[in-house]
Amino acid sequence: MSPCVSLVVPAYNAEHYLAEALDSLLAQDYGNLEIIVVNDGSTDRTASILEGYADQVVVLQQSNQGQSASLNRAWQQASGDILGYLSADDRLEPNAVSKLVAALAEDEQRMLVYPDYWLIDHEGRRLKQIIAPAFDHFEVVINGFCPVGPGALLRRCVLEQIGGWDARLRLIPDWDFLLRVGLCGKVYHYPETLAAFRVHEQSQTFRAPDEQRAAEYTIAVQSFFSRSDVPASLARQQFRSLANTQVLTARLHLLARRWRKAAGALIEASRCWPGWPTRYRNLKLLANGLFGLPRLRARNALRAWLRQRLDQPSRR
Structure with a gap:
């Protein structure tokens, strides 16, 4: 049985x-599938939308506690x-679950599998195909x-380990989570596009976080390196x-236009490792912080203008 x-x-x-x-x-074409939705204290029409799926999914209601607490609660009850x-703004291809389950079954040492995916816009149009790289724990931790x-x-045993x-993050x-998953076993990239990641102005990718959330990278890294099972090479x-x-x-x-805070973070980076500017990816990240959201808005405006022009009847 599956x-x-x-x-x-x-x-x-x-x-x-x-x-x-x-x-x-x-x-999904996979039969043995349980779907759990956690309504995390929504104040819009989320609850009424879920009423239409009441006989197809499990719905958990709670006050707003964040994504981490929502996932932990649902996974414990799953x-x-x-x-x-x-x-809640992404989607899967119909064969995603069946193919990824098969990939897990091929090797019992695989603890987590992940596919390639599409970037889609707010209307669901495909923007770009993302070919995800193979998992490299060193790259995840160090870079x-x-x-x-x-x-x-992922396998349930990962959570148990x-x-x-x-929930602080x-x-x-x-x-x-990936920092820790890399200590458990193999993480496998499945080379097929099976999901879609939505990019829009309200998505976390372009939302300017407050100072507390901006500090989460430091919290995560310090927590990871405090573990006793971190390999010496890391x-x-x-x-x-x-x-x-x-x-x-x-x-x-930079996304939040907190210039002094950004400068302070870069000064601290130089204290930790003066070679950080030699990494092209670091420079690209800073450029994204400066120009990422304006670029998205300009691209969406251009597309809207082009669609409007194409939809207009031709004039003789």
């Missing part, structure tokens, strides 16, 4: 895209030996890299890791 898979959708004020996300899960989650996008599945998502709990690179995560912190301050 193993039970439990997919969790944390939903906070998700009225615009929730139905699309749930429909993509209900369209029936599946294989677990996953989907953001702040997060190769795993939507659609990932390292715990769930850190609201911005980067997924990256913090422990020796702790200050380089701290420097690179300070660059990530600076990017978040």
